[in-house]
Amino acid sequence: MTAPNQHEEIRQMLSAYLDGELTQGSAQRVRVHLEDCEECRRAFEEMARLQELTKELAFAEPPEARMKDLEKSLSVQAPRRLGWLFVLAGVAAWFIYGTITYIRHWRPPTVEELIGSAVVIGFVLLFVSVAVERLRQLPHDKYRRIEK
Ligand SMILES: [Zn+2]
Structure with a gap:
């Protein structure tokens, strides 16, 4: 036994x-x-x-379940990612355009251009700070989504 x-x-x-x-x-x-x-x-x-x-x-189950998950994550994340992509691409294009224009027609900058540059630089700094904040909040976001 x-x-x-x-x-x-x-x-x-x-x-x-x-x-x-x-x-x-x-x-x-x-x-x-x-x-x-x-x-x-x-x-x-x-x-x-x-x-x-x-x-x-x-x-x-996975094919269907995974498709649903994929759909969900795409519908939530794709527009957001696309938005960031557009913003990033826009800022980059602006910079390239500005640099090329500046090199081509070099002359001492006018007051308007200086003010314009200050505004652009301010926007870029704000954008960077928001981007950094968003990156830091990513884990929080996931946690919040699970909690709901
Ligand atoms: Zn036994």
């Missing part, structure tokens, strides 16, 4: 045994015990059936 706590021990190893994660010695012990002990064998068969079922579900 096996001691009761041995059943407990075997049961705790069943999941790992099913996944083939046990050492050869432990797996051997589980196998021998399952041959002797109907109760544990039933528990094992139950577990194996459950795992089979979850495996089937995992295979059957």
Whole structure:
């Protein structure tokens, strides 16, 4: 007769045994015990059936579930990313255009140009600070979304 706590021990190893994660010695012990002990064998068969079922579900479901997840993340993230892309591209284009114009027609800058540059530089600084803040808040965003 096996001691009761041995059943407990075997049961705790069943999941790992099913996944083939046990050492050869432990797996051997589980196998021998399952041959002797109907109760544990039933528990094992139950577990194996459950795992089979979850495996089937995992295979059957992902395409649809993943598509929905993808749709969701796209509908939320794509416009936002696109927005940032446009802003970034716009700022970059502005800079390139400004630099080329400046090089082509070099002359001492007028007061209007100096004021214009100050405004542009101010906007860029604001933009950078907002971007940095947004990047820092990203984990928060995820957390908030999960909480809802
Ligand atoms: Zn047992």
